[in-house]
Every structure is written in structure tokens, then in C-alpha cells.
Amino acid sequence: MANEVKNVAFIGLGIMGLPMAKNLLKAGFNVTGYNRSQGKIDELVEAGGNGATSVADAVKDADVIITMVPDSPDVAGVVRGEDGVFANAKKGAYWVDNSSIRPDVTAELSKEAVEAGIRPVDAPVSGGEPGAIDGVLSIMCGGEQADFDAVKPVLEAMGKTIVLVGPAGSGQTVKAANQLIVAGNIQLLAEAIVFLEAYGVDTNAALNVLGGGLAGSKVLDQKGQKMLDRSFEPGFRLELHHKDMGIVTSAAREAGVILPLGAVAAQLVAATVAEGHGGLDHSGLLKIVEQLSGRDK
Known part of the structure; x- marks a missing residue:
């Protein structure tokens, strides 16, 4: 585990997100989860994680923030606004978006992240629920090399094939x-x-x-x-x-x-x-x- 990456916020504990978050716990990261339905948060807590009451609460102490939500508007809704990731994460934190969204939206949100002092890596995954459970997902990443290198230990807890494929938005492409x-x-x-x-x-x-x-x-x-x-x-x-x-x-x-x-x-x-x-x-x-x-x- 990279020394600077200990606390991970995980937003979106669905079919894929919950087992991914559990694998982060198994790898030794401190994981705080937030989901719209409380039951998924409870499952993460039972596995040894922490529960949050809001996005802002989840990200406040995080070194890495992971979002795993259904679509482009969902990601934008999570990161923007006074209660969102950009307004509440500490400066220098990394934002890893494991969601599958439009490349142009990713490029736009990545620019906003940088302006907010957040380091973005788009990192959509492939492998379905079995891959998420077994921690063998294929993860295609877009972003800066240094940011990719910093979050790679986190990604390695969830996936097997992890590749930087280009600048912001490339992972989504x-x-x-x-x-x-x-x-x-x-x-x-x-x-x-x-x-x-x-x-x-x-x-x-x-x-x-x-x-x-x-x-x-x-x-x-x-x-x-x-x-x-x-x-x-x-x-x-x-x-x-x-x-x-x-x-x-x-x-x-x-x-x-x-x-x-x-x-x-x-x-x-x-x-x-x-x-x-x-x-x-x-x-x-x-x-x-x-x-x-x-x-x-």
C-alpha cells in the first residue's frame, strides 16, 4: 500500500461497488462508504468498513475517492455542488471514477477536478459481478501518469489487468x-x-x-x-x-x-x-x- 494512500471513500455500493469496496478492506485500506440505500452501507460496515451519512461526510478525510454510479448525470451529481466531492475533499486527494460514462463528460469533470485541487483518474472496469467479487477486474484508466501511479495500489486491490490508456477520458473511450x-x-x-x-x-x-x-x-x-x-x-x-x-x-x-x-x-x-x-x-x-x-x- 502506498504510504500516502490509506483512507478510501467509496461512493456507490451497488452490484459492482460493494464487492470492490470489500476487496479494498481485505487489502488493508480504511474504507468509508456512501450509498443512497442504507442497507448497502450497513453491509460494508459489517465487513469492517465505515458508513457515511453523505458524500461530504464520506470524502472529508479520504486520500482517494472512488465513484461507482450508473451514468454521467449521477457522477456529475456526486462531484459537483456544495455537498459534492470537489467542494469537500481535501486538496491533493485523488478522484478515481470507476463508473462507465461519456468520455466528453469525463474530460469536462476532470478539468473541474483539477481546478478544485483534486487529481482525477477515470478508471471504468470490466469483468462484471464475478470479476468484482474475485478482484480480477480489467481497469482501463485515463489521466496523468503520476496520478495513475499513485492510485495503482488501490486499483490493484480490485483488479488484475490495470492499464493507463491515455489522458483524461481515454479510459471511458x-x-x-x-x-x-x-x-x-x-x-x-x-x-x-x-x-x-x-x-x-x-x-x-x-x-x-x-x-x-x-x-x-x-x-x-x-x-x-x-x-x-x-x-x-x-x-x-x-x-x-x-x-x-x-x-x-x-x-x-x-x-x-x-x-x-x-x-x-x-x-x-x-x-x-x-x-x-x-x-x-x-x-x-x-x-x-x-x-x-x-x-x-
């Missing part, structure tokens, strides 16, 4: 690309499963052999059985992937980049959410394939 790839993989896996089931194939055996060849992927490993079991308890909710696909398609349009398959995947994610399945795991994309094939149960 790479995360958008990650979500593009993941959505496409999930959609094709769903199509393959519906196709296999239509022919009465032993799907468990089929996924086993597919996983050993070029079709193998972490998506197949983590989501294949969930699809076969129609078990869609959220590790990462479809509504959040819908948000992320909006980010990547918008950013691609601004850059003049064409994403033909990505656009289709984004529409299928949107359709699944529109059908009322936004609270399901993103493996729930299987439902829209079944529906389009007339095989929904």
Missing part, C-alpha cells in the same frame, strides 16, 4: 469499445444457442466444444450457462448496457466512425429493454432472439 465487443458477443452467443436448441442438439456439450475452439470467449464462459438455464439474475443489467451502447454509438458518430454490427447490437439491446427486461442480466438478450424466432416461452 476504451470502456465504450469494451461494451461494443461484449454486446456483439452476447448477441451472437444468444443466436447460436437458439439455433442449437432448434435442432435439438445437446447444448451443454455444444458449448463445451465451442468453448475449446476459436469461438471460445469469456462471454461464452460466463454467460453461456446462464442462457441455457434462463437464469438472468443481474451481474450487469441490460439497462446499463443500453446506456453504454448509447455512449459508443454517439461517440462513433462524432468521430465519423461507422459501426454496422454495433448499431444492430445497440438496437437489439434497446428492444430488449423496451420489452421490459432492462433489469435482467445482459445475457437476457437471449429473450429478444427467442421472440424474433417465435420461440419465446
